[in-house]
Amino acid sequence: MNSTELDISWYTTQSTFTGPGPFAEWVAALAPDPAALREVASGLVFHFWGNGDITEHGFAPQRREEIDLRYAEDIFARLHDLNPAPLDTERAPTERVIGCCRDFTLLFVAMAREHGIPARSRTGFATYLMPGWAVDHTIAEVWDAGQRRWRLMDPQFALGYQDPTDGAPLDLLDLPRDRFLVAADAWNRCRNGESDPARFVVSPDQPAPFLRGRPYLRHNLVLDLAALNKYEMILWDIWGPLDLSTEVDAETITEMDALSDLLRDPATKIDRVRAIFDDGALRVPAVIHTATPPAGVPRPITLR
Template identity: 40%
Template sequence: MPREPAERVAGCCRDYTLLTVSVLRERGLPARSRVGFAGYLAEGYHYDHVVVEVHDGARWVRVDAQFEPGWLPFDTCDLPRGGLEGFATAAEVWLALRSGEADERTFGVHPGSPFAGTSFVFDYVIRDIAHRSGDELLLWDVWGAMHGEAAVQEAEARWMDELARLVVAADAQDAAAVQELARRYARDDRLNPRGRVVQASPYGLPDVEVDLDACAPA
């Protein structure tokens, strides 16, 4: 419904996506949110971004809910796949960084932000797995093996290599990878928030521990 500006709610990409996912699910369509990076929001930089995936009966179609059809030079209701200039999942970006195909300085919240680079992408793979699994947490919720601005150690990077390859295989409809990813998410405390997160603030307020179960509607 049309609303006056003072009565509107401002939201980020995650909010647009979650609203769209909710509407699609209400209509009986399988839908989920994905966390990654968009190369089409600015030349030479990949901003962190969240998009919709809806299953059309044959495949998962990616939709950017923030853009009307015709606003960009491609179909925002069926985002192109492959490469880093469109939307790439955090797992795809991680593998590109590890192979030397991408520059970590071009992935983050915005150019010059401390929230960028390899550690940032590491955390976003974990966020994407949660979203893919139906836990659509805030982009500033922190849990498990997330790093913040701390450097990723090589042992952790190898663990993430395996995990990212599993996500990519699951996205390619590898049934065994889908099952293994679900198993790991259910069992691994490094991936699953277990109902509790530390909620950082995009406005610089103190961090807050949040009990997600206590926030859930009855």
């Protein structure tokens, strides 16, 4: 997408989801540097399944409920309860909030915006997590004023993370766009035969059909549109065209083709992205449903 100064400045302001609320001063005390903020974010969350059973790391079982914390303000509140030291203080694992890639990114974007740094969440698929697979993932984009472009940054991992596909260090501050595919690129690659939809999954060991292939490519495309409109949703939220179905009908495929083309077009400006989001079922309504893993039983949620 093309970016004007107005488009860029819009991403310096907080959303309902990223605003730190009463913890703004806690965030403001950090250095206003994207690289430093990324490193801070990587130490604030403990992934709810990426390290195995959380109870084996000293967490009480009920802390798994933290994965449904939706707003950065509430996550900062939990972090403050666990350890009120400055946010850039190294935390023990149990002093981190239980969450996933979305939460690392949400906190990074919240911290960046609080410092006036243009930042946004992007949902798509990473090819640097499990060899041979494109895995559901959410990372950040930060505007590079010097190079006049959006840079992909992964807030989840500590510096020195090695790509398991080749053993080489991955540049977490400027990810290649063929290693992280934003959802529109992933959808397009699968539609034109460049990639196999069966390799696009939440996780290879998750057998549920709606968590892989075309249904989940659709899911992430709609989530990424929402994120571009500063609705940084939880990854298991569903609304409008999103559900737990295992097939995507022809009409929806046509609609997703058009959405993918719009988001991939470098001439598309943010006002067009906001217009398509506001039109019809794609917009996030006041009441959504969320299907917390592993049960995945949708329940209604009223958003703030």
